[in-house]
Amino acid sequence: GGMKMRGMAEQKGIKHVIAVMSGKGGVGKSLVAGLLAVGLKRRGFTVGILDGDITGPSIPRMFGVREKPAVAADGKSLVPSKSRGGIPIMSMNLLLPDEGEAVIWRGPMVSGAIRQFFSDVQWGELDYLIVDLPPGTSDAPLTVMQALPVSGVVLVTTPQALATLIVGKAVRLVKQLGGDIVGVVENMSYVAMPDGSKNEVFGPSQGLKLVIASNAPLMAKLPIDPEIARLADAGLIESYESPESEELLA
Amino acid sequence: GGMKMRGMAEQKGIKHVIAVMSGKGGVGKSLVAGLLAVGLKRRGFTVGILDGDITGPSIPRMFGVREKPAVAADGKSLVPSKSRGGIPIMSMNLLLPDEGEAVIWRGPMVSGAIRQFFSDVQWGELDYLIVDLPPGTSDAPLTVMQALPVSGVVLVTTPQALATLIVGKAVRLVKQLGGDIVGVVENMSYVAMPDGSKNEVFGPSQGLKLVIASNAPLMAKLPIDPEIARLADAGLIESYESPESEELLA
Numbered sequence: 001g002g003m004k005m006r007g008m009a010e011q012k013g014i015k016h017v018i019a020v021m022s023g024k025g026g027v028g029k030s031l032v033a034g035l036l037a038v039g040l041k042r043r044g045f046t047v048g049i050l051d052g053d054i055t056g057p058s059i060p061r062m063f064g065v066r067e068k069p070a071v072a073a074d075g076k077s078l079v080p081s082k083s084r085g086g087i088p089i090m091s092m093n094l095l096l097p098d099e100g101e102a103v104i105w106r107g108p109m110v111s112g113a114i115r116q117f118f119s120d121v122q123w124g125e126l127d128y129l130i131v132d133l134p135p136g137t138s139d140a141p142l143t144v145m146q147a148l149p150v151s152g153v154v155l156v157t158t159p160q161a162l163a164t165l166i167v168g169k170a171v172r173l174v175k176q177l178g179g180d181i182v183g184v185v186e187n188m189s190y191v192a193m194p195d196g197s198k199n200e201v202f203g204p205s206q207g208l209k210l211v212i213a214s215n216a217p218l219m220a221k222l223p224i225d226p227e228i229a230r231l232a233d234a235g236l237i238e239s240y241e242s243p244e245s246e247e248l249l250a
Numbered sequence: 251g252g253m254k255m256r257g258m259a260e261q262k263g264i265k266h267v268i269a270v271m272s273g274k275g276g277v278g279k280s281l282v283a284g285l286l287a288v289g290l291k292r293r294g295f296t297v298g299i300l301d302g303d304i305t306g307p308s309i310p311r312m313f314g315v316r317e318k319p320a321v322a323a324d325g326k327s328l329v330p331s332k333s334r335g336g337i338p339i340m341s342m343n344l345l346l347p348d349e350g351e352a353v354i355w356r357g358p359m360v361s362g363a364i365r366q367f368f369s370d371v372q373w374g375e376l377d378y379l380i381v382d383l384p385p386g387t388s389d390a391p392l393t394v395m396q397a398l399p400v401s402g403v404v405l406v407t408t409p410q411a412l413a414t415l416i417v418g419k420a421v422r423l424v425k426q427l428g429g430d431i432v433g434v435v436e437n438m439s440y441v442a443m444p445d446g447s448k449n450e451v452f453g454p455s456q457g458l459k460l461v462i463a464s465n466a467p468l469m470a471k472l473p474i475d476p477e478i479a480r481l482a483d484a485g486l487i488e489s490y491e492s493p494e495s496e497e498l499l500a
């Protein structure tokens with residue numbers, strides 16, 4: 001359902017588009033988008049990632065992908081770069097001469113890039129395309145929800161009441177645009193201490209509030225795990241495994 | 251210096267405008283903006299906060315401010331709401347009937363709101379106006395850097411290489427627009443353990459890279475402190491004190 005505007009972008013080979021959203025920055029949207037894609041791939045699905053954070057793209061770095069997308073035979077569309085594990089990825093950071101370059105674009109340019117990353121990329125046959133969204137409820141999430149055939153939204157939050165308040169705004173955006181929220185992931189829920197206890201450094205979980213507001217299940221509670229930061233920084237997120245991240249797709 | 255566009259917004263009573271920026275979400279920009287304002291106020295300066303995160307505003311919640319800004323005698327401009335400690339605050343969340351409401355605006359509306367929050371608010375005489383910016387290098391930071399008389403930028407980062415890469419893009423934005431970076435704050439540097447050791451849950455500090463890129467001093471390294479999350483969620487950030495947060499203004 002939902003308010004579809006100015007001609008939906010088309011890609012016949014993609015069965016499901018899943019948008020990973022939060023409204024709030026730094027909660028782990030890119031991480032969850034990456035773990036979802038890796039988990040789906042491990043279960044035998046064909047999956048790709050569209051990095052919808054045009055000015056702050058972190059997917060390529062997390063997956064250790066530096067190779068530029070090739071121009072397809074038609075001379076117009078692009079062939080996405082592949083991760084070590086064979087996941088096609090499209091991101092602004094792969095198009096820049098240097099990944100540290102700033103992309104200083106206002107809304108219309110950002111929206112145009114997202115449309116092109118969906119329509120003008122040869123994704124081929126995919127069971128799932130995971131779209132990582134930037135924070136806020138402005139151009140990027142609006143364009144994705146209105147121009148892409150999104151089948152479901154995964155919301156990412158952290159335990160703080162502040163984060164819950166802002167993520168709650170993303171719930172309202174999805175509802176107003178007629179989208180379906182398939183699940184809520186609470187990230188950075190605790191730090192596992194040497195004695196086995198859980199140190200809730202960001203306070204007690206508020207995930208239930210979002211489960212109720214979005215009427216969607218809590219998919220997982222992920223701890224702050226130094227291993228995640230290490231592997232993500234080293235471009236090796238595909239080798240992260242943990243019981244909690246397995247829960248994401250249970 | 252810098253590229254000033256379409257008429258700078260005017261406010262004669264404000265001596266210095268300090269923008270708090272990161273490019274990356276969730277690193278603690280709002281927290282650092284809040285701690286800077288509280289620290290300046292404690293030292294006897296007059297200070298206000300403009301919440302430039304139009305779609306994800308968290309300043310009012312952190313300060314426990316719910317009262318709506320009043321319309322001034324001229325029937326047009328607004329009188330900012332005051333925190334318990336007397337800090338004037340202007341934020342989109344104070345204008346909404348309910349703080350959980352989503353503001354689903356594209357770039358031009360976001361930019362318009364930021365300009366109005368500067369020009370159409372009766373800030374009075376201020377030594378400092380702290381502007382909290384949303385993540386990304388799109389409409390909001392561009393409008394602030396081009397339309398407001400920004401005297402200095404404080405950059406906020408966290409230890410991860412991923413965060414450092416994205417914050418590095420904000421450094422390039424500020425340099426391209428001729429702004430001055432006055433300092434770098436690394437937040438969430440470690441969790442203080444019961445035995446006095448520091449658990450670097452997000453990996454070793456990369457702050458030096460940004461100090462070099464921005465040619466600005468490292469103002470402070472803040473730990474992940476459950477007290478911060480608790481006070482921020484309770485609207486009591488004005489009562490937070492710690493040796494590390496004192497370093498911010500040393």
Ligand SMILES: Nc1ncnc2c1ncn2[C@@H]1O[C@H](COP(=O)(O)OP(=O)(O)O)[C@@H](O)[C@H]1O
Nearest residue numbers: 026027028029030031223224225228232410412
């Ligand atoms: N559970 C976690 N444990 C440790 N580090 C994490 C965790 N989740 C995210 N991170 C790290 O924190 C940073 C922010 O995560 P990211 O996925 O980029 O957030 P977002 O996309 O919401 O801005 C990244 O450097 C990432 O590697």
Ligand SMILES: Nc1ncnc2c1ncn2[C@@H]1O[C@H](COP(=O)(O)OP(=O)(O)O)[C@@H](O)[C@H]1O
Nearest residue numbers: 160162276277278279280281473474475478482
């Ligand atoms: N050093 C810290 N220790 C504990 N909690 C923190 C710390 N810094 C920020 N937080 C919490 O983390 C969340 C994100 O911080 P925030 O200032 O909103 O980041 P940003 O403005 O960069 O998105 C908030 O809920 C805040 O209270």
